[in-house]
Amino acid sequence: MEIRALREEDDRSRFHSGDPDLDRFFQRFAGQNQFKHYLGVTYVAVSEGAMLGFATVAPGHIEIDGLPASARKKLPRYPLPVLRLARLAVDQTARGRGLGRQLLRFVFRLAFLMASDYGCVGVVVDAKPDAMDFYRQYGFASIDVVKGQSDARPAPIPMFLDLRSIREALGARGG
């Protein structure tokens, strides 16, 4: 299994997470968003040509007032750069084998690279209510306000994990 950026020739038609919105996004929009509009990048977990999971990220920003008090300390009041985990899904046939965790750790490494190359204070995820506990186990906490929320229903809950926690999760060298 490898995790790599989506390629235009990848066959996404057989991916089924069980969530129609996520499947439609992956099959119809992930490619054009990435290759035509440059809105974000989708990373796929691939095994023998089969797409087993994906994570879509884009740079974003967050207002400091939305952050938990512990993360707000000493930060300036202008918008802060974050990596936004816009979508994450694992194929139904591959659930419960640690793939979601591996994709999330991959996103943590992207945030770590973004921090060292461009600046990034943490990861924001628009969590589906059923997935909040998945993110909580890594330390993500709900936040109040993120501009540009999607109109998906049920409404996603923005959650945040600061870079320090990400660095700890990855180990000192970011691996």
Ligand SMILES: CC(C)(COP(=O)(O)OP(=O)(O)OC[C@H]1O[C@@H](n2cnc3c(N)ncnc32)[C@H](O)[C@@H]1OP(=O)(O)O)[C@@H](O)C(=O)NCCC(=O)NCCS
């Ligand atoms: C959420 C999702 C990505 C998890 O993927 P997965 O590959 O099955 O998860 P993993 O096997 O890596 O699980 C890692 C840990 O999280 C736990 N976990 C998985 N899904 C969970 C959930 N929805 N709520 C709480 N815990 C969850 C697992 O039990 C496991 O715990 P353990 O380490 O103690 O055994 C997957 O269930 C999915 O695609 N769901 C539908 C789409 C969705 O909700 N995406 C997130 C939207 S923001």
